[in-house]
Amino acid sequence: MKQATDDQLLWMYETMLVIRRYEETLAQVYLEGKLPPDIQKGLAFDIASGPVPGEMHLAAGQEPVAVGVCAHLTDADTVVGTHRPHHFAIAKGVPLDRMTAEIFGKVTGLGRGKGGHMHLFDPQRRFSCSGIVGASLPPACGAALAARKLGTQAVAVAFFGEGAANQGSFHESLNLAALWKLPAVFVCEDNSWAISVAKDQATAVASNATRAAAYGIEGIAVPRNDAIAVYEAAGSAVQRARDGGGPTLIEVKTDRYMGHFQGDAEVYRPKGEVQALRRNDPIPALATELRRRGLLDDAHDRAIGQRAELRVTAAFEFARKSDYPAAQEATQHLFA
Template sequence: MDPTSEQLLWMYEKMVEIREYEETMAKVYLEGKLPPKIQKGLAFDIGGGPVPGEMHLAAGQEPVAVGVCAHLRTEDSVVGAHRPHHFAIAKNVDLNAMTAEMFGKATGLGRGKGGHMHLFDPAVKFSCSGIVGASAPQACGAALAAKKLGKDWVAIGFFGEGAANQGAFHEALNLASLWKLPVIFVCEDNKYGISVEKQDSTSIESNADRAAGYGMPGVLVETNDAVAVFRAAGEAVARARRGEGPTLIEVKTDRYLGHFQGDPETYRPKGEAQELRTHDPIPALGALLRSRDLLDDTSDASLRKAVSERIEAAYAFGRNSPYPEPSEALLHVFAD
């Protein structure tokens, strides 16, 4: 199934939004972490500044999120992992509340208690967590709920190629196939699990081949391209909605930045990230849109202006919101 003009434009705008959102975060994140603390003998104060804690960005991996989420409805569930912003934005998570969460503010999705790896937006059925491998079983849970309710909703579990070596991943695939759950497992092969290359951690070249061991279709998307992901995901989502069970998709994608912000990336061949950026999927989709007369300089500029305004508003909301009261520290942790 090929994307309509509307879907192509949606994917482009979302990719532009994700990239700009994260480029803004990369700058904001460094506030208060460098360089004053260097003088005190610390190279990087991870707890400093308005956005404390680790930060995992997904520049380069946008096609995976938009190519899958272009097929989804609000009722469909998405479970992401520790690198979650591209999925959250593609699933239409509230940008203001998501940003406030990263600033640790009371107006955040989790009232400021979760931070960037723990974003929960029940209104659009989005969740994620820092537990590597957790998204596959969690997506099975959402898919089981849909099935029990007799709905044609689907669930997506996004995870990295490193997570595909976790036991939880294999247990989830087994049950999903046995119970014919409407779930799609989407593996982002960005070559690295922190600093470890896939070839040094994984016994098989393509995780898509692992699907055969669980009696479900496995699809390898070899290009980091939104349209290619869209096509593979379209088949899988339609199959799940028809009640025919799960699919495993692996996408070969590119991580332009370090594992986390501040990662010295000493394990990475020099110039690798710059080379990857020469295949940036955002201008590539822009060129496709232009070749079909769906985009020109004027419409591109106005689309980017609208995106920038949304992002500026979200960061202003995050910055200007109040911190939670200390008395709330133990509230809403397990219930409410």
């Protein structure tokens, strides 16, 4: 089992801090203009208002999945994310300023403001995502096939939620990847909720990792929301793909601290569930482990936190100051 280096451990910790701070900041910014002064009188939450209109899906609590896998990847590797994509994008190295500008709908964004937060594309970092449930797996198979035909050692990673494991695209992609022995890694984030449906009410197996056996490939279950545990599981999967050993299916038990979308009343969640989950927050848990290994002290921790804060603050300032696309761009950059 490949062990994380000191530099990788510190990178994972700092990246998790960036992700958490980013999602918490975006949660606040997103509410601007959406909550009317008289909301207690029954006025509606206005999803179309504010600097970031539309739906918003945040991943606070799920940071270990992104950093534990992406710590093994290079710029030549492909990552395809989900409708909850920011943690994957940040861990893959997508520029924070251009990603934030895209979310704000600004011309300096990754897609000149036309994609929004569920459609982030960065060809240079080989990152993309989609708002369609289960849509990450087929493109990852395509990227893996391209890498093999080009004779590179690049791998493709598809992230998806446990709800997507019940989609046809999941089974079709695993079957194809196994049949062609593609250099792909399929990573399922099990946060227990497919929107508002509990996993045990929609999925016949306790762990989706067991489904790998149906396609003759390796299945790995990571039962805790721990960056080091994810790193170790992903290490063998990524190496197997690079060495021509074919795909792997990994399922990670992770935690979603926020609603399915911002504004979600979360009436489906048991009372006190989120508070209980937060008692096992993976970020301070990793900090404790780094301190035990002598890699972190108070001064170093403060410096890392300050760097994370500065990165996030600069990204949001860049987005706010950027211009919106010109009106004539509405008919540009389209498929004919």
